Amino acid sequence: MYQKIIANTPKFLMFDLQPLSENKHFIFGADYILIRPKQNGCILHLSSTQIPLVVGQLVLLAPFYPFKVSIDNNKVSVGDVLHFRLNALGQTFIDSIQFSNIKNMLDHAKQGLLFESEWLEPLFEIMDNIENTFDFKQLLNILMLLDQLTKTSPSQILETHQLAFSTTKRTENRVDNVLQYIATNLAEPLTVTIVAQQLHMAESTFSRFFHTHLGVTFRQYLIEQRVKQAARYLVSTDWSIAHIGAEVGFSSLSNFNEKFKTLLQVTPRAYRANHVALRENIGNSPSIQGQLQKQFHQWQA
Structure with a gap:
């Protein structure tokens, strides 16, 4: 039996930082997703894969990638979820040479990327400084976060057998x-x-x-x-x-x-x-x- 999939497009312009919490149905959204567990005890469900997440990891998912999260012991939240989209940056910037490394990484996120390294600590510090405000420095934080992530090779490709979303x-x-x-x-x-x-x-x-x-x-x-x-x-x-x-x-x-x-x-x-x-x-x-x-x-x- 197929799991129910719910479309989800939060109303924000560039990014939105939310607590990592449990959702009952698969979310099929139009944003990039960066998941950071701050406690052990949550499981990331993809189309045919379940990945236990632990402290010290980051998961990057591309838009229109169905996922859901389950949490042990009825915990309300065990981390952060950063939703972000590129439209607000403008196509000229996205296609620029300066952005090419980030764009290449995001293109590879279509199968889900899991990062796990001691080099992630500076990224966690950046995430701790991100706030849902409209200060320009928050945009810089997002770009810095993505740039730093390109310098860390993913330790695992999460989903090699995705759901057949050919379109x-x-x-x-x-x-x-x-x-x-x-x-x-x-x-x-x-x-x-x-x-x-x-x-x-x-x-x-x-x-x-x-x-x-x-x-x-x-x-x-x-x-x-x-x-x-x-x-x-x-x-x-x-x-x-x-x-x-x-x-x-x-x-x-x-x-x-x-x-x-x-x-x-x-x-x-x-x-x-x-x-x-x-x-x-x-x-x-x-x-x-x-x-x-x-x-x-x-x-x-």
Whole structure:
């Protein structure tokens, strides 16, 4: 009998550090995963393999790689799980010579890599300093962590008999393509029909595909992206509220006001007024993108 597999795409831009805890079903996510056990007693389940994890190890898994974790003795958490994705870095940077060693390592993570060496201690120190904040130093920590990991050879390839996900790479590309299409066409009257045509899918197939891999409906995702972009414009431009609403694809000012307030619990006008200080110091302020993402997390909690 096949194990149930659940799509999982956490809402973050670059990375998210979470406690290593037990999950009942296989997780099939769109992120790279770095698992660090801090206590013995947890087992990593892959498609046909079970790997007991112990202190001093690191496991690197590629996107769309089904896994789950079981923990002995009902422990709540026995370590850390670092989810990270590359899209926020930009394709030019990912394809650069400077990033080539990291990219090569990540390409080899499709079968799962286990690292176990005394040379991992500096990496653990970096992980201990990673926080879920939007400070630029956190991005540097992630890059430093990956760079250091390329200097350590994996002690084991975890899964030589993976589940037959022959379409994994194509699926990953399709997700990237549809998100990029939405991002560059927010001002257009996007519909399921229009976007499904970009992937040459039937509407019903596309709707299932989108919800499976993004964890939300197409309409919900589209509204969230439009509101986020509108919030950036409210802080960074002098455009009128009506112009911003139209610029991000809302059909009317009333619809824009309604959707914005539903998601951010404040009207566009009040949001702009509340962020005057951020706008006045925009050259020295933390990323608007990061601040906005933090607010979404707070209001969705």
